[in-house]
Amino acid sequence: MTASDTLRAALVDRLRESGTLTDPAWGEAVAAVPRELFVGGYFVPVEGSSPTGYRAVRRGDAGWLEGVYADRTLITQLDGRTCPEDVGGQPVTGTPTSSSTLPSLVLGMWQRLGAEVGHRVLEVGTGTGYSTALGAHRLGAGNLTSIEYDPRVAERAAAAVRAAGFAPRLVTGDGLGGDPNGGVFDRLIATCSVRYLPMAWLRQVRPGGRILATLSGWSYANALALLDVTSPGEATGRFLPGYTSFMIARPHDRPPRPVLALLPGAERASRIDPAKLDTWTGSWVAQLAAPSAERLGAGGQQILSDVATGSQARTIPDPDGGWTVVERGPLRLWDQVETAVEAWQRAGEPPQDAFGITVSTAGQRVWLGGEDGPGWNLPV
Known part of the structure; x- marks a missing residue:
């Protein structure tokens, strides 16, 4: 050997x-x-x-x-x-x-997707091509299509996949738009994260098919969702346990911003411990509540800066205990985060598999517990 x-x-x-x-x-x-x-x-x-x-x-x-x-x-x-x-x-x-991506995550996702030989599968994010080659070996190359956004990355991946002896259909382009040929698939797996589910995915995966994708945002908190497509443009699903993280799809990444200047604003006491935002699920709940903000800082000194409006929030530990929050701008970012974190705390601070997602042409909503529970709209 x-x-x-x-x-x-x-x-x-x-x-x-x-x-x-x-x-x-x-x-x-x-x-x-x-x-x-x-x-x-x-x-x-x-x-x-x-x-x-x-x-x-x-x-x-x-x-x-x-x-x-x-x-x-x-x-x-x-x-x-x-x-x-x-x-x-x-x-x-x-x-x-x-x-x-680390092999354990790649294999875990492929198995969770539930793809079988004969299924038509769309992979969004070819990357190096290693995941693509694994999928081609297990499922057969003829029914696998993989899309890569970066032309240089796509060229390298294509050469490597060929060298490994596989010939799936490889496409260079924006995978958020789905298959440019308008194919219909039984399964879709994304190896990049997205702020929301692109409608093209919901229309190209047949009813009864599945989508496995990581939801992220401009604070770069992540959660892996497995959805069942119920009809064209509609799906429902749950978030999966564990800690899955992917680089955000470049068209969904935040735009460049100038150097952040912390400015004065209205002050009050924070009702929550800012360090809750340092936990895996706490950071994700905060991102759901303030989807156009990025999060900086840590512990008792959190900073939220809204990319769209310039609104800011920051927390400062008080010498005698507790925290002061300073907010400015049209969005009260800490108010939004505080309300969401309190709803999560009332539920017992459950991990992400207590959350679900419903997607339709009317919008995309992440909810806690059940569809009638607390929820937050994704920034479609």
Whole structure:
């Protein structure tokens, strides 16, 4: 056996032992698809650096192959343009814009999707092509279509998928618009996050089909939803347990903003502990309540800045306990967040699988407990 064969077999064993890999056919896919074909190089964060620096690890470097088969996400592009082979030996800074998602998450999502041989599947976000190749091995390439937004990423992925011996239909374009040929699919899986479900997805997945996608926003909180399409343009579903995070689709990302200046405003006492926004579900509830805001700060010093209106809210710990919130602008951001977090607290602060989502042409609503429970409209 080659070193790659040995590492792939060990990865399959780890995924089985962790309970991630429950379908033997997906285990066969992991054992058969060499991940190194799709990750010729990757960036590793430099510990302790601020802003975060990234060191490039390239094919042939010490530890490169072992890193490829670690169950972790490997960053393959920064700022929409910089790849590992583009930089020298010194660390670089930038914002991750493409990656090879950790195998346990990829396999977990494919299995949750419930796709079977014979299903027509649309994958939004080809990325490196590793997930695409796994899907082609398990489901058959003939019924798999994958769309990638970034032309350079798409070109690399296509070459890697071909090198692995698969020939699914690969499309370069905006996957938020669905299949440009107007296909009809049994399943849709998104490996990027979105602020709301694009209506094209709801119309291209047949009634009775499923959509698996991560909802995110400009505060970059995430939640994975599995929806059943009930009729063209309509679906309902629940959020799944666990901690799923993806880079937001570039057309859904926030627009550039100037340097943030904290300005004076109306002051009052906060009714909630601002640190609740640092928890996985608490941050997501806050994002639902203030969907056009981004969140900065941490602990008792939270900062909300609304991208659309310039409204601001910030919290300040009081010397004698409690917190003061300062708000300004047409939106009272902390009021919105406070009300949502209090509703979540009254329900016992449940995790995300206590939430559901209903989508129709009239709007998209996330709710807590049941459809008649507290809810928040997504920014369609």
